[in-house]
Amino acid sequence: MVFKKRRVKLEDIARKLNISIATVSRALDKNPRVKKSTQEKVFKTAEEMGYMPNQIAKSLSSGKTNIIGVLIPRYDEPFFIEVCRGIDQYARNHNYKILISSSRNSYQFEKENLISFERGLVDGIILSPTHETENVAHLNDLTSKGMPMVLFDNIREEVSGADHVMIDDIKSSFDAVEFLIKKGRKKIAFIGGIKQKKVFQDRFTGYKSALNKYKIPLNEELVLHCNSLDREFEDREILDFFKHLTTTPDAVFTCTDNYGLLAMKTLLKTEKKIPEEVAVIGFGDLGLGEVFVPTLTCVSQPSFEMGQKAAELLIKQLNEPEDILHKKTVVKLETKLTQREST
Amino acid sequence: MVFKKRRVKLEDIARKLNISIATVSRALDKNPRVKKSTQEKVFKTAEEMGYMPNQIAKSLSSGKTNIIGVLIPRYDEPFFIEVCRGIDQYARNHNYKILISSSRNSYQFEKENLISFERGLVDGIILSPTHETENVAHLNDLTSKGMPMVLFDNIREEVSGADHVMIDDIKSSFDAVEFLIKKGRKKIAFIGGIKQKKVFQDRFTGYKSALNKYKIPLNEELVLHCNSLDREFEDREILDFFKHLTTTPDAVFTCTDNYGLLAMKTLLKTEKKIPEEVAVIGFGDLGLGEVFVPTLTCVSQPSFEMGQKAAELLIKQLNEPEDILHKKTVVKLETKLTQREST
DNA sequence: CTGTTAGCGCATTCAC
DNA sequence: GTGAATGCGCTAACAG
Numbered sequence: 001m002v003f004k005k006r007r008v009k010l011e012d013i014a015r016k017l018n019i020s021i022a023t024v025s026r027a028l029d030k031n032p033r034v035k036k037s038t039q040e041k042v043f044k045t046a047e048e049m050g051y052m053p054n055q056i057a058k059s060l061s062s063g064k065t066n067i068i069g070v071l072i073p074r075y076d077e078p079f080f081i082e083v084c085r086g087i088d089q090y091a092r093n094h095n096y097k098i099l100i101s102s103s104r105n106s107y108q109f110e111k112e113n114l115i116s117f118e119r120g121l122v123d124g125i126i127l128s129p130t131h132e133t134e135n136v137a138h139l140n141d142l143t144s145k146g147m148p149m150v151l152f153d154n155i156r157e158e159v160s161g162a163d164h165v166m167i168d169d170i171k172s173s174f175d176a177v178e179f180l181i182k183k184g185r186k187k188i189a190f191i192g193g194i195k196q197k198k199v200f201q202d203r204f205t206g207y208k209s210a211l212n213k214y215k216i217p218l219n220e221e222l223v224l225h226c227n228s229l230d231r232e233f234e235d236r237e238i239l240d241f242f243k244h245l246t247t248t249p250d251a252v253f254t255c256t257d258n259y260g261l262l263a264m265k266t267l268l269k270t271e272k273k274i275p276e277e278v279a280v281i282g283f284g285d286l287g288l289g290e291v292f293v294p295t296l297t298c299v300s301q302p303s304f305e306m307g308q309k310a311a312e313l314l315i316k317q318l319n320e321p322e323d324i325l326h327k328k329t330v331v332k333l334e335t336k337l338t339q340r341e342s343t
Numbered sequence: 344m345v346f347k348k349r350r351v352k353l354e355d356i357a358r359k360l361n362i363s364i365a366t367v368s369r370a371l372d373k374n375p376r377v378k379k380s381t382q383e384k385v386f387k388t389a390e391e392m393g394y395m396p397n398q399i400a401k402s403l404s405s406g407k408t409n410i411i412g413v414l415i416p417r418y419d420e421p422f423f424i425e426v427c428r429g430i431d432q433y434a435r436n437h438n439y440k441i442l443i444s445s446s447r448n449s450y451q452f453e454k455e456n457l458i459s460f461e462r463g464l465v466d467g468i469i470l471s472p473t474h475e476t477e478n479v480a481h482l483n484d485l486t487s488k489g490m491p492m493v494l495f496d497n498i499r500e501e502v503s504g505a506d507h508v509m510i511d512d513i514k515s516s517f518d519a520v521e522f523l524i525k526k527g528r529k530k531i532a533f534i535g536g537i538k539q540k541k542v543f544q545d546r547f548t549g550y551k552s553a554l555n556k557y558k559i560p561l562n563e564e565l566v567l568h569c570n571s572l573d574r575e576f577e578d579r580e581i582l583d584f585f586k587h588l589t590t591t592p593d594a595v596f597t598c599t600d601n602y603g604l605l606a607m608k609t610l611l612k613t614e615k616k617i618p619e620e621v622a623v624i625g626f627g628d629l630g631l632g633e634v635f636v637p638t639l640t641c642v643s644q645p646s647f648e649m650g651q652k653a654a655e656l657l658i659k660q661l662n663e664p665e666d667i668l669h670k671k672t673v674v675k676l677e678t679k680l681t682q683r684e685s686t
Numbered sequence: 687c688t689g690t691t692a693g694c695g696c697a698t699t700c701a702c
Numbered sequence: 703g704t705g706a707a708t709g710c711g712c713t714a715a716c717a718g
Contacts, residue, residue: 007463007488009695020705025697035703050488055462056408057695059399060710075428076421076630085418088445097459099442102431116440119398120350120711231630261634268636287419287574291604292635293611352711363689368712376687400711403694463695 008049017045028053068314069122070100071113073130073154076231078286079256079303080128083152086307087126094315096123105229107132114138117147124148124314129156131196148317148326150310154197163313164330165306169199172299172335173206176281177253179337181214185251185279189222191238191263192255200225203255203283222249226259238262242270250278251343257284260296264342280342294341302333309333351392360388371396411657412465413443414456416473416497419574421629422599422646423471426495429650430469437658439466448572450475457481460490467491467657472499474539491660491669493653497540506656507673508649512542515642515678516549519624520596522680524557528594528622532565534581534606535598543568546598546626565592569602581605585613593621594686600627603639607685622686637684645676652676 010028014021019038027034027042034042045051059065068091072080084100091098099122103110110130117125125147129136136156143149143161152165180188190207193200204225211218224241228234238259252267254260260282264274272278274294282289282298289296309331317326353371357364362381370377370385388394402408411434415423427443434441442465446453453473460468468490472479479499486492486504495508523531533550536543547568554561567584571577581602595610597603603625607617615621617637625632625641632639652674660669 007695011695021696022698022706023704025695026704029697033703038703052458052461052463054403054695055459055464056399056403057463057710058697060397060403060694060712061696061698063710065399075424075431078419081418081424085445088418097442097444097464099440101440102428115395116398118395120395120400121398121440235633258634265634265636288631288634290578291601291608291631293608350711354711364712365690365714366688368714369688372713378687381687397711400694401713403696404711404713406694 007054008051009054010051013042013045013049013051016049017041064123064318065121066096067122068096068098068311069117069125069127070098071103071110071117071125071127072100073103073105073128074229075102078288079153079284079301082286082303083128083307083310086304086309087311088307089304090308090311091315094311096311096315103130105130105132107134111138114142118142118145124150124318126150126152126310126314128153130154131194134196143326148314150314150317152306152310154199156198160328161326163310163317163328165310165313165333166330167301167306167333167335169202170206170209172301173203173253173255173283174210175206176283176299176337177207177210178213180251180253180279180281180343181210181216183251183279183343186216187219187222187247187249188216188251188253189224189245189249189263190253190255191224191226191241191259193226193259194229195225195227200255207253219247221245221247231258234258235262239266242266248278252278252280254281255283257282257286257289257296257298259283260298260342261288261292264292264294264296275341275343281337285338289340297340297343298338300336300338302335305333350397351394352397353394356385356388356392356394359392360384407466407661408464409439410465411439411441411654412460412468412470413441414446414453414460414468414470415443416446416448416471417572418445421631422496422627422644425629425646426471426650426653429647429652430654431650432647433651433654434658437654439654439658446473448473448475450477454481457485461485461488467493467661469493469495469653469657471496473497474537477539491657493657493660495649495653497542499541503671504669506653506660506671508653508656508676509673510644510649510676510678512545513549513552515644516546516596516598516626517553518549519626519642519680520550520553521556523594523596523622523624523686524553524559526594526622526686529559530562530565530590530592531559531594531596532567532588532592532606533596533598534567534569534584534602536569536602537572538568538570543598550596562590564588564590574601577601578605582609585609591621595621595623597624598626600625600629600632600639600641602626603641603685604631604635607635607637607639618684618686624680624686628681632683640683640686641681643679643681645678648676 010021010024014024027039101113136159139159149162155166252263282296285298285300353364353367357367370382444456479502482502492505494505498507498509595606625639628641628643
């Protein structure tokens with residue numbers, strides 16, 4: 001029964017009421033200059049005829065789409081989804097929708113997605129650059145053209161004109177590792193992610209400086225930088241790491257929840273007692289850690305809030321007068337260590 | 344689109360080259376009717392001037408946005424994200440983007456989101472109705488207006504004009520429970536989700552009919568229909584369920600992976616051996632089950648493929664001539680039981 | 687092969 | 703208060 005019927009438009013209801021399109025438009029806009037009685041007539045007729053405004057036409061005419069483009073490196077990472085939820089919530093409350101795209105960890109796809117955003121579909125962009133993104137010219141190019149932009153997670157300070165939302169990765173991991181040290185742990189393993197990502201570099205820095213503060217020498221054997229971009233391979237990589245250790249760690253600090261869980265899983269397989277023999281701390285706190293047995297202690301990152309904040313900053317930019325120079329703002333959100341059974 | 348600098352448009356490059364806008368448009372379109380040499384000039388100049396087509400104007404003019412609207416009940420459910428990934432992949436390969444929205448398990452929000460889709464932003468819709476959605480008039484209304492639509496997951500057969508993508512929930516759970524029975528389990532608990540969802544009703548039906556086939560009486564005490572829509576509360580609900588049992592089950596069949604993990608967690612807390620004393624089967628197979636210790640046996644649902652299939656069906660609808668009657672198609676995808684350590 | 691013209695649906699300026 | 707006219711940037715039908 002699907003016949004694409006022509007949509008009713010302003011003109012249709014104008015003709016029916018014998019008034020002009022302009023009046024109908026104003027009436028629906030609740031413009032006070034329109035007589036109450038006509039306004040009511042218009043609303044009533046619009047309702048009866050099943051009028052539905054055309055968003056595209058509105059956008060073309062107004063020059064804004066009320067859509068925020070969000071670009072994340074991958075979908076299957078709860079952290080990014082959580083950030084998106086935060087963005088979505090704030091955006092929705094401010095009459096914006098979000099268009100999420102994934103760059104699938106590829107610099108090439110990142111650029112392509114950005115180009116399609118630039119085609120006028122979105123009013124502004126929130127993104128987390130991929131680890132492959134060394135050159136940020138494409139980002140600076142966009143901001144210099146006046147595209148409002150907010151970066152989060154894998155921050156690139158070099159991008160001017162964009163706001164930044166971040167956490168203090170160095171301090172967060174420093175605190176976590178210090179916590180382990182204060183619990184008497186000395187052989188603390190580190191499992192990080194792709195070295196190219198600033199967040200992972202920073203978390204490694206925090207780890208090293210905690211060791212340093214307590215005069216614990218860095219044992220390279222206990223350090224793993226996961227290179228996998230895929231769940232499957234992360235698994236294997238971590239398994240191998242533990243298998244080939246000659247020193248047995250008494251604690252493990254990992255840069256994501258998932259690494260933490262995989263570490264615990266591997267340790268449990270080899271009959272290690274957690275936390276008695278080995279303590280484990282993850283990073284993120286996205287729900288998984290609470291389900292595992294034992295539950296995972298971790299650095300709680302305010303993912304949802306990061307999204308909200310990013311959306312807030314972007315929408316603020318969108319409301320700035322066009323001819324003003326945007327002043328870059330950087331927001332650092334707080335993390336905290338959430339203690340559970342693994343420590 | 345709030346660009347501080349004015350964007351270059353067709354007119355600009357037309358003027359520069361002293362040709363008409365139409366020719367520029369056609370040239371960029373690689374229309375064979377335009378001379379090779381002009382085409383090249385146009386491309387070169389467009390490049391130099393940094394021309395970027397305006398997607399909104401294109402859409403208004405062409406009547407299509409090349410955007411697929413996707414409406415899911417919640418973001419924080421890996422199943423839905425996985426389906427979205429599938430949709431995204433297929434859509435991308437066919438020159439479509441996807442606009443994901445969440446109805447946050449609310450019928451009201453579902454309707455609101457659909458209305459905003461109806462405003463012309465999307466060419467078609469893929470959705471999983473919420474459990475609250477009893478009346479599907481709003482969906483039939485949309486399809487009858489000619490909006491292409493595909494439903495998945497919480498299918499509502501009453502929706503005419505929309506294609507459906509599903510799995511055989513009854514058979515899948517029947518098979519899983521039968522598997523447990525054949526392993527000698529007799530006191531099989533059932534943990535389902537919100538009763539209003541057809542998928543959960545069906546999985547319960549499958550459970551019951553397996554018991555029935557093997558003459559095992561249904562013990563109501565061993566049945567839980569989780570009502571929580573929130574991770575936090577699911578946790579509590581399942582904990583309570585096990586706490587108050589007077590019969591100890593020797594197996595648990597759950598309707599989601601997460602329930603399965605929570606069940607295992609609770610059982611482990613009470614020192615039960617898995618699978619020796621209690622076997623557990625989950626439903627979904629979205630990665631989490633592989634991380635847990637022990638790993639979770641589950642019904643593997645082809646989530647990604649569901650998304651791909653849904654996108655395929657929708658795009659097929661989009662390419663149908665407008666004046667033709669759409670023939671509703673229903674696709675049923677295969678599931679399989681993936682055995683792991685919990686059984 | 688290329689130009690002219692007429693929309694697409696709505697907002698908005700300028701009259702009256 | 704309301705209407706007529708113009709423009710948003712691009713596509714497409716129709717000429718030539």
